[in-house]
Every structure is written in structure tokens, then in C-alpha cells.
Amino acid sequence: MRIANAQNSPRTSRARARTVIVWTIVALVGAIGWGVLALARGEEVSAAWMVAAALGSYAIGYRFYARFIQYRVLKADRTRATPAERLNNGIDFHPTDRRVLLGHHFAAIAGAGPLVGPVLAAQMGYLPGTIWIVAGVIFAGAVQDMVVLFFSTRRDGRSLGQMAREEIGPVGGAAALLAAFAIMIILLGVLALVIVNALAESPWGTFSIAMTIPIALFMGFYLRVLRPGRVSEVSLIGVALLLFALVSGRWVAQSSWADAFTLAPSTLVIWLVAYGFVASILPVWMLLAPRDYLSTFMKIGTILLLAAGVVVTLPTLRMPAVTDFATRGDGPVFAGSLFPFVFITIACGALSGFHALISSGTTPKMIQKETQVRLIGYGSMLMESSVAVMALVAASVIDPGLYFAMNAPAGVIGDTVQNASQVVTGWGYQISPEDLAAAARQVEESSLLSRTGGAPTLAVGVSEIFAQVTGDGMRAFWYHFAIMFEALFILTALDAGTRVGRFMLQDTLGNVYRPLKNVSWKPGLVLTSGIVCGLWGYFLWVGVHEPLGGINQLFPVFGISNQLLAAVALTVCTTLLVKSGRLKWAWITGVPLAWDATVTLTASWQKVFSDDPRVGFFKQREIYQDAIDRGEVIAPAKTMDDMHTVVTNSTVDGVLTAVLALLIVVVIADAARVCVRHVRRPALSTLSEARYVKSKLVAPAGLFPTGEEREEAERDAVGAGQGG
């Protein structure tokens, strides 16, 4: 007999008491973590507190807030069949076990993003970044992913763009599409720039990354011809070859081949653009699919390794909690003050618009139950957020002096260790020229100065953490391991992103010239791939040759664009909440939207109109243009050509920022119009939701089935046995 329903049975009241005690402890752990982080001043703090604060807050957010959203706001219905069940075709639509889907979804959303942003934001100290990563994910990022996933599931897995068009209208939809395309281009340019900064003048890194191409080609051939579908075995072979390539990179760097793999940044740009172009017109099975397996394996493996490393060593944070750059706004990594720039620098890990593209489209076609959106959407995003926290830990455990020497542009700190040491010490972070040289020697690089972009800094942090376990002898290996791991999936992203950009372009240009719509028409393919590579290649080229520092100039544009995509996603969510009769809950995504729009539009405004030439693109342009007119060269430019480069780049960046901001204002205004109309005259709105079909599947909602769910599964198994 079941007694679970009996309210006052001793079993349930005991269970309830236990639950209360457990969650009180979790809350206390989180609160103590935050307390120590916030109150520690002037002394070094253990990363354990950061981990405690983050994990405690995640647990509370997941258990209470996400649950509230799932059942009270979205009213997820476990009796309603999902597209995976209704439209099951055994390929892309099929009900997938929740634990498998969690892995899939996490692997799809987590990439280089959560590792790069937090590292750059560490210039303001570890505290602002930590607060934004944790609070942002609980109230904005994870909510966005989960709500988009829910609404897309109710719409047979429609993409964000389609939902914007159907639910907001053609104007909002077109603006959203254009914004997504622009964002893709900037994203690819900036990611490629991160790679160039990590691989330039580094024969070890360049050789190991170059080797990933033949390895992937071999894997592709194996899967296509030798043993189709045997992904695990070929991935194991691939990872073994990859590790061998990594080890042999050191031999190459010490041999006479070193010169062949020591490439200048501008040479790397040409190689990367050529790679992106060729890779994106080759069939998927040759390069993209096998690379994807490799990078997924490496990604999950490295993240687990890093988590274990952080928990085992619990390193001390050497970066101050809040640096002076947070208020002064003159930081060398990126200009501008804490508000709004921390919130656009850290996108992935806190709130990332790109996730909306994954949460709509692929994942909704595989989810078994509507009640699993909390686990898949919210849960995956919490996992990604913890990756961002680890990246912040890695950036904060290295000597702050080294951190600033690595992340400041060459125009600011010069290109000798003496000069760099002097400038960085002047900022208040003591580091001697000998220490700077020793740090580079330890990881077997010729120099670590101005290795901007985040990847090298993260790699130094990772090697610092791992070397505490494996000893100093392995330090250089871990550094290059981390570089290889980031470069691997950034190269994959270049290929995949170029394809998606091309697809958007083909779809749009196809309206003008019909044959372009046919995605297998070769000339069209080559043309559109060329356009997309040319566009991101332009930003990459500009970034490498920017006298003011490419990351310094371009990363804010990238951050703004990514957060603007989040604004589009949150706008679609809010509109859908209003239109589906959940007006009183519209604040669930409406408040994050308001915050995101405020932050991003403030940042855009400052980048366009600020009087501070370090922040405002047009002020910068004006100063350099005036100097050109007077025939002067002002530092950090060295020649008149540099001066002209600065003028052109700041004009392009400024115009781009303004256009992106305008596009988003259009989307939000159009959505507001739809919402107001719905509130006034609900009869005029249409909701393109798939109709209700009763579900026959039985599946638990959470990671671990509850007692009731287990009983339900048993009853279902017995029923199926009797029936068949």
C-alpha cells in the first residue's frame, strides 16, 4: 500500500524535516562562501570560498527558482507529448534519455566563451566577475536557456529566428536575423584573434594545432570508409594521436624545424582564413564531424580535469578582490568602468545569447518530457557557469603582475621585459623583469608579454594549478595542453560558424537570385563561403594590426553583440509569456531583459559617444584624425600608416556598434508593440503552439527519479508486459 499521500505519516514528516535541514546547510555553505569573499580585504583568499559560494548558490537556484519557473510559470505538463515523441523519426526527432541529452546540450553550449570572458574581466578583480557569473546565471542566463527550450519544445523545435518572425512579426524577425548574422561574423573574427595571439611565435603550439588537421582527416576517412559509426574507438585513437602531437610539439620546437612553425601574426591570419574557407566547403564528414568528436572529448575531459584540479589543490587567489581599474575605467585589458563593461565582457557563463540558438532547434527535438527543461536548460547552463568560475579561478591564481603584462597591448607596455615590468609596477603590481622572463621560460615560450585574448593567461593559470599536482616538470606540457584544447574547438567553431553564416547568407540572397537557395550548388557555396570568411577575416586582420590592441578594441564589440543576441532571445521569451496568458509572470524574463538591455545599450552608447578616447570610438577617431591633419604621430601608433589604421578601425567599430544597438532597439520596440496589442485586444494575437497530444512515455523529470516516478515506471513496465 502507498502511504506517500498521507499528509501526517511519520515517514513524510521525517523526510520533510531532512529536506529542510539539508537545504539549510546548503544555503549556509553558500552564504559563508560569499561572506568570506566579500569581507576579505588585503589578504589572500582560498579558491575554496569561491567554489562554495558558487555551488551553494547554484543548488539553491536550481532547487527553488528553476522549479518555481518550471511548474508555476511555464506550467510544464508531463502529460503533454513533446515533439520527440510525436514526430519521432529515429534520427533528429527522437526521445533521448535525459542524462544523455544533458551531456549533449552541455557539450553544445560550452566552448571557448566561458573560458575567455572571465579571464579578461579579472582585470577588475575576482569579485565583480564572480558575482555577475553566479547571479547572472541564476536569474538571467539559465532562465533564458530554459524558457527558450520550453517554448521551442512547444513549437516542434522552431529556431529562435523562426519564433521571432512568427510571434513578433516580419520587422522584428528580419532585424533579429540580421543581428544574428552580424554577431556570428564578429564572434568568428574575435575567436580567431584569440587563436592568433596564442599561437604567434610559438612553434610548439602551432605544430600541435597543425597536426590536428591530418588527425581529423584520418578520423573522417576511418568513419566514412573503414568502420562507419564507430565513434568511440576512432575518438580514442584520435585523442591518443592528439596527445602524441602535443608531446612531439616540444621536440619540433627544439629542432631545426622550429623556424618553419614560428609564424608571425599576419602569416597566421592568412593560414586561418584559408583554413576556414577550405574547411567550410569540404563535406562535413571529412573535417568538421571528426574534429567535433575530438573537441568534445577534449572539452569534457579537460573540464573534468580542471574541476578536479581546482578542488584538489584549492589554490590561493592572488588577484585583489576589486582592482582600481574597476572604478577608474582605464584598465589595459579593456577600457571602461565596471558598469557596464564587466557585464558584456563575461557573456558565456552568465548570460549568453548564443545558447538560445542551441536551446531552440536541436535540443527540443530530443527532449522526452516538458518537465525536463529545468534539468536540461537550467542545469546545463549552471554547469557552464561553473566552468566560467574555474576560468576566473585560473586567471586569479597567477601573479597579478604577470596577468597584466600578458593582457596589456604591446603599445602600452612595450616589447621588453624591463619596460613591461616598469609599466606594470607603476600600476601597483610588482613584478621584476627576471620574473617575467622566468614565467615565459617555464612554459617554454619565447615571451609572454601582450599575449592578449585570454587563452594564454588561462593556460598559464591551468599549468599553475596542475603543476601543483604533477610537479614543475610538467608545467610547459600543461600550458600547451590548455592552448591546444582551446585552439581545437575555436578552429572547429570557425568551420561550423562559417557554415552557419553561409547558410543564412544563402537563404537571404536566395530571395534575390534563386539558385543560391540550393545549398548543394557548388558555385553558390564557394561564393557565399568566401564572403563569410572574407568578413570575419577582415576583423581578424584588423585585430592583428590594430596599434591600440585588437582584443582591447574588438572584445567590447563582441561582448555587446553577444549580449544583444541575448536581448533578442529574452524579448522573444517575454513576448511569448505575455501572449500565452502569463502576463503576471512576464517579469521572469522581462527583468533580465531590462537589465541586459540597460547594460548593453549603455555600453554601446559609451562606445559610440564617450568623450574618453579610450572608450568612445568616435572620440578616438577624432583625436587621431586631428593629429593626422597636423601631421603628428601619437603613441601607441608608430607611423602615419598606423594613424590611418586607427582612424579606419574606430570608424568601422563605432558604426557597427551603433547599427547593432539600433537593430536591437527595433526588435524590442516591435515586441513591445505586439505585447501592448495583446494586452489591449487579445483576440488579435495568434499563438503558433503545437496542439496538445497526450504523452504515452514515462520518464522522470529530474536527474534522479523520485519515489513516485519510480513506481510509475514500474507500473508502465508491467502494463507494457501485459499488453505485448
Added chain:
Amino acid sequence: MRSALVRAVRRTAEGVRWYVRELTGESAYDRYVEHLRAHDPDAPVPSRREFERMRTDRQDADPRQGFRCC
């Protein structure tokens, strides 16, 4: 005692194998065949080679399939 341990180890190993096969998509072919056969036990099924080709080539046609984030 020992047989219980052996059983537990075997169950864990099977669980890991199942998870890896599902996550990598190695089980996609078996699932597809099962799906076809569930409707019609005599349905013609593609060979594994044909199926895997079809699956990767679908991504060529629409690169948004299986797209990953930054």
C-alpha cells in the same frame, strides 16, 4: 559477497558503455533500425554504412544541425 561485487562492477561498466554509445551517437543506427522495425517488422533498413553517410550528409544540407556554441 564477491559475486555481488562482480555484479556491481559489471553493471557500472555496462552503464558507462551505454552512456558513451548514446552520447557519441554510436547507438544511432540501432535506434533507427528499431524505429523502422517498430512500425513494420519487415521494413527495409539501410546498411550501417548507408545510414551513417545519410546522417553526416544531412549536416551538409543544413549546418545548423548539431551546431555548437562558442
